């Protein structure tokens with residue numbers, strides 16, 4: 001199982017970059033999340049990022 | 063069957079005697095039995111109070127609960143504020159707007175407060191911190207940590223970032239903290255806001271005439287009216303002045319009461335990051351928030367009706383044993399992920415990455431420069447901001463051994 005990103009609800013708080021810097025970055029223009037390597041794997045860091053995300057932008061993939 | 067709840071009660075605000083960092087005892091007791099309970103508001107409204115972590119998070123994340131000021135009721139009586147409805151927040155004061163207005167302002171600003179951009183300020187924060195520590199050393203031993211260190215470091219940084227002349231940051235600081243003071247009269251708050259707004263309006267006009275290389279200078283290039291820009295400036299300056307400063311001072315005070323923890327600040331960058339998150343959680347200085355239901359919402363086995371106000375005790379939630387083990391213990395080595403100290407949902411703190419940079423520079427540097435730093439008065443004589451929306455200390459006399 002991996003995770004998906006919903007940029008429509010992202011508010012650019014940057015919490016995911018703090019929790020999983022190897023996986024998430026922020027677009028320098030609007031601050032919204034961009035996955036560093038394309039996909040978002042399941043890992044303890046990513047799960048922490050999903051928990052810390054204020055806007056529900058990191059969701060388990062169906 | 064919804065469980066029956068205790069009769070509605072006003073929000074308890076008095077901290078337990080001798081425990082200036084802990085939530086009011088009544089809130090802890092409620093949380094453990096009724097994490098969602100009825101609350102009576104100063105205007106006579108009977109609404110709700112959330113003290114449990116999971117429910118607090120759920121309310122803050124749910125867009126059916128509004129942040130609009132004209133729908134909100136004050137959770138505690140405030141000197142001179144009439145019991146009637148509050149006026150809507152003006153354009154640009156987006157902490158009190160919902161989508162889509164909120165989203166528009168937030169999108170405009172988020173790119174300017176990213177982790178990367180705020181971390182790029184680290185060296186500058188280090189310089190400002192070192193200068194203040196030098197000044198303390200010259201002046202002491204024996205200074206008020208609030209005035210000598212906790213206030214100027216974030217103040218100089220936010221002023222520089224926004225492009226606000228910092229010469230008189232002490233004066234701004236007093237204006238902003240009076241707007242957070244529940245004992246300040248309506249006239250005092252109005253006068254403070256008017257002075258701050260008037261000053262920043264003048265600054266916005268000056269930047270329109272000749273744009274400068276700073277945040278406000280950049281924002282004059284965006285599609286914003288003078289009124290919007292002025293209110294954004296008031297919000298950012300206010301939030302930047304009266305939050306991190308209280309975290310630094312209250313953080314130092316908390317560390318004095320748990321001196322065995324201070325070593326964690328010298329255990330490398332990751333340990334410091336963890337320590338900062340734990341201090342945020344443990345102190346949760348922005349302790350109380352309010353939302354209003356826009357429609358009927360079922361929550362925790364109860365029906366919250368459209369129009370009901372919901373007060374969120376972020377402080378009680380961040381001490382929820384269902385979420386954090388031994389929640390009343392300050393443990394700088396724990397993983398405090400999920401705390402609500404910076405809020406949750408669409409309004410979670412815009413300036414959080416700046417606050418993190420400031421805290422992780424300022425606190426370790428303070429204890430590194432003065433390894434014998436200690437309070438100069440007994441803990442129970444420290445003047446705590448009991449009646450403020452943002453918790454902290456009014457002053458913190460400290461001393462150290464000269465080498």
Ligand code: HEM
Pocket residue numbers: 129156157158168220297298301302303305306309347348351402403404405406408409410411412413414416417
């Ligand atoms: C440790 C220090 C800080 C704490 C504890 C803190 C806390 C918070 C909290 C709890 C909220 C959510 C309010 C709500 O949900 O209604 C918030 C929002 C906000 N904070 Fe901070 N804050 C801090 C530092 C800063 C700084 C340095 C800035 C300066 C840029 C800032 C700017 C803002 C803004 C603009 C908002 C409104 C965000 C929105 O409505 O989308 N904060 N802060």
